[in-house]
Amino acid sequence: MADKKIWVIAEIRKGNLTRSTSQLFGAAYKIADQKNLDVVGVLMGGEKSHAESLAQKASLVLWINDPGLETYEATRYFHAIWQLIESKGKPVVILASASSSGLELMPRLAIRCETGYASFCVDIWWEGSELVARRPIYGGRAYEELALIKEPALFTIRSGAFSIPGNLPNSGKVETITLTFSDDLGLKLIERKSTTSSKQELSEAECVVAGGRGLGSPENFKLLEELAQELDAAVGSSRAVVDSGWRSHDEQVGKSGKTISPDLYIAFGISGVIHHILGMNTSKVIVAINKDPEAPIFRNSDYGLVGDALEVIPVLTKELRSRR
Amino acid sequence: MKLKIAVLVKQVPDHEAMVQVKSEQELEIEDRYVCSFFDEIAVEAALNIEKNHPDAELFALSAGGKRSIDALRRAIAMGIDQVVHLGDESLEASDSNYTAQVLVARLRILQPDLVICGKQAGDDDYAAVGPMVAELLDIPHISGAVSLDTNPDLNMVNVGCEREGEIWYLESGFPLLISAEKGLAEPHVPVVTRVMKAMKANIQNIPLNELELHGNKPQGRIHRIRYVEPPSRPEVIMMQKPFPENISELVNYLQEKGILS
Ligand SMILES: Cc1cc2nc3c(=O)[nH]c(=O)nc-3n(C[C@H](O)[C@H](O)[C@H](O)COP(=O)(O)OP(=O)(O)OC[C@H]3O[C@@H](n4cnc5c(N)ncnc54)[C@H](O)[C@@H]3O)c2cc1C
Ligand SMILES: Nc1ncnc2c1ncn2[C@@H]1O[C@H](COP(=O)(O)O)[C@@H](O)[C@H]1O
Numbered sequence: 001m002a003d004k005k006i007w008v009i010a011e012i013r014k015g016n017l018t019r020s021t022s023q024l025f026g027a028a029y030k031i032a033d034q035k036n037l038d039v040v041g042v043l044m045g046g047e048k049s050h051a052e053s054l055a056q057k058a059s060l061v062l063w064i065n066d067p068g069l070e071t072y073e074a075t076r077y078f079h080a081i082w083q084l085i086e087s088k089g090k091p092v093v094i095l096a097s098a099s100s101s102g103l104e105l106m107p108r109l110a111i112r113c114e115t116g117y118a119s120f121c122v123d124i125w126w127e128g129s130e131l132v133a134r135r136p137i138y139g140g141r142a143y144e145e146l147a148l149i150k151e152p153a154l155f156t157i158r159s160g161a162f163s164i165p166g167n168l169p170n171s172g173k174v175e176t177i178t179l180t181f182s183d184d185l186g187l188k189l190i191e192r193k194s195t196t197s198s199k200q201e202l203s204e205a206e207c208v209v210a211g212g213r214g215l216g217s218p219e220n221f222k223l224l225e226e227l228a229q230e231l232d233a234a235v236g237s238s239r240a241v242v243d244s245g246w247r248s249h250d251e252q253v254g255k256s257g258k259t260i261s262p263d264l265y266i267a268f269g270i271s272g273v274i275h276h277i278l279g280m281n282t283s284k285v286i287v288a289i290n291k292d293p294e295a296p297i298f299r300n301s302d303y304g305l306v307g308d309a310l311e312v313i314p315v316l317t318k319e320l321r322s323r324r
Numbered sequence: 325m326k327l328k329i330a331v332l333v334k335q336v337p338d339h340e341a342m343v344q345v346k347s348e349q350e351l352e353i354e355d356r357y358v359c360s361f362f363d364e365i366a367v368e369a370a371l372n373i374e375k376n377h378p379d380a381e382l383f384a385l386s387a388g389g390k391r392s393i394d395a396l397r398r399a400i401a402m403g404i405d406q407v408v409h410l411g412d413e414s415l416e417a418s419d420s421n422y423t424a425q426v427l428v429a430r431l432r433i434l435q436p437d438l439v440i441c442g443k444q445a446g447d448d449d450y451a452a453v454g455p456m457v458a459e460l461l462d463i464p465h466i467s468g469a470v471s472l473d474t475n476p477d478l479n480m481v482n483v484g485c486e487r488e489g490e491i492w493y494l495e496s497g498f499p500l501l502i503s504a505e506k507g508l509a510e511p512h513v514p515v516v517t518r519v520m521k522a523m524k525a526n527i528q529n530i531p532l533n534e535l536e537l538h539g540n541k542p543q544g545r546i547h548r549i550r551y552v553e554p555p556s557r558p559e560v561i562m563m564q565k566p567f568p569e570n571i572s573e574l575v576n577y578l579q580e581k582g583i584l585s
Contacts, residue, residue, distance in 0.1 A: 074467075106452075108459040116419070138351075189493070194490050287574065312571065
């Protein structure tokens with residue numbers, strides 16, 4: 001094993017490693033291969049099976065097996081990573097998803113490690129001895145490329161930015177680690193409430209079907225949910241729909257909602273003003289269905305269909321079903 | 325207990341302002357600046373707490389060049405009377421770590437019980453300054469807050485925060501930092517008398533050399549190499565056939581593209 005390491009922070013949601021976690025390995029191997037670095041998975045909490053599936057992707061998995069890490073809790077996770085750094089030494093790079101927990105932990109870690117941190121990265125690479133990250137700014141109206149000079153360089157990676165690497169030759173070891181925590185951690189989780197009706201979670205989904213005011217009523221989102229089921233997609237919505245109380249905020253795509261990059265984004269009855277576009281314009285393929293041929297959404301789409309969403313959705317669902 | 329709340333605000337280009345890459349080293353930004361979207365929510369959240377606890381003491385802080393003064397005027401117009409402007413134009417090019425250091429230099433003196441900032445600023449979209457401030461102050465933080473309830477004795481808050489597909493309700497004592505997500509509060513449009521007051525207000529500036537900054541440099545850990553254009557999308561392909569044939573036309577395209585199996 002090379003003595004220089006890249007740590008990949010794994011996340012478990014609903015009992016599985018997230019798709020974003022697998023994508024992190026795409027980023028990790030890209031920079032590891034150029035400099036002969038080892039890719040190490042870091043798993044906080046979870047079960048042995050998670051650690052083992054992670055080990056298929058990494059040369060080593062550091063599994064912090066602690067019941068207190070069962071559910072994510074910022075302070076405890078932060079202490080866990082910090083203790084791991086102190087006992088294992090600093091890696092060259094730490095990668096985490098730009099998820100709610102990644103975004104909470106990594107900036108704190110940057111301060112504690114006195115190092116640089118780049119958030120929402122869509123690409124990373126070496127330029128000589130410097131690691132460079134590309135990230136959108138001004139809601140994606142421009143991009144910046146930043147060099148991180150100190151080790152460990154910390155990054156959160158935007159979901160969808162990297163593909164999940166194919167056959168990895170790795171079958172790494174799992175090292176179980178026990179840490180001690182003080183009990184007084186400041187925050188206490190009282191309750192968790194689910195807010196999505198779709199099976200898929202928006203930022204994780206490979207496919208998103210989104211509805212806007214053009215769907216006419218909250219009831220009509222049923223049609224969209226059926227289509228989502230057919231496509232194994234998550235349901236997204238415009239702000240107008242959320243503000244009208246038709247859907248919950250965590251389904252909102254856009255500047256004041258979520259920024260997502262699925263492989264396929266289909267917008268039904270969404271006008272496509274800049275605030276919405278900023279949240280989805282990095283999707284790989286964008287399809288728009290709108291009854292107004294002049295709707296701005298078409299300027300930001302790969303494929304457009306002029307028509308009534310309420311007519312189109314059921315036919316599309318049927319068409320997809322028949323082709324299976 | 326008398327609650328002391330500090331709100332962090334930043335002036336950024338409006339969402340609809342034109343932003344273009346002029347060269348690798350320069351952006352062209354249309355001159356339409358506003359108080360960052362989530363920061364106005366943070367201000368309103370502080371005002372909401374004040375409604376329930378009238379003796380709460382509210383502050384707004386902004387670090388940066390002259391433009392920051394406008395974010396503070398907005399905070400005054402909305403209802404926060406005590407505002408402080410930190411630093412100068414040199415901060416406009418600084419990284420989030422340094423910005424956090426500057427804010428913390430003042431926060432250490434103010435010693436607020438609660439710090440509220442925005443989820444992410446509308447310019448760099450970094451989502452880092454809040455957690456960094458919390459770490460420097462060595463206090464807990466909760467990102468993406470959508471609700472905040474204080475109990476009457478003010479020894480505890482219950483904060484709802486958005487997690488993937490869920491809302492988590494966390495209990496915490498003070499001091500605490502939270503970052504505001506949409507839904508935490510609904511910013512109101514300031515009344516004219518407050519806007520007048522804000523325009524006339526004399527805003528205190530604390531220059532960098534009067535802040536204890538522990539020898540940090542504006543760009544010690546990270547530096548921008550260049551700006552680049554966002555990737556562009558090819559011209560849209562419109563479906564040509566009438567309904568319902570245009571549906572199979574669309575599905576064919578997606579299958580050809582390998583996006584649907
Ligand atoms: C600071 C700020 C932040 C914002 N953040 C966001 C954000 O995060 N996300 C977001 O989405 N918006 C955001 N907005 C709001 C945005 O400006 C728009 O108001 C919103 O996106 C419009 O939603 P919509 O497209 O669903 O509705 P509308 O603009 O009303 O558009 C409806 C569309 O549906 C079409 N239509 C109508 N009937 C049908 C039909 N039967 N079949 C097909 N098409 C039909 C119409 O032609 C029209 O194009 C923000 C605004 C501001 C000021
Ligand atoms: N220069 C600044 N002055 C005051 N507050 C700031 C400044 N920069 C960032 N913040 C606060 O930190 C939040 C997150 O900013 P950022 O990490 O830049 O996305 C913002 O919404 C503000 O509340």
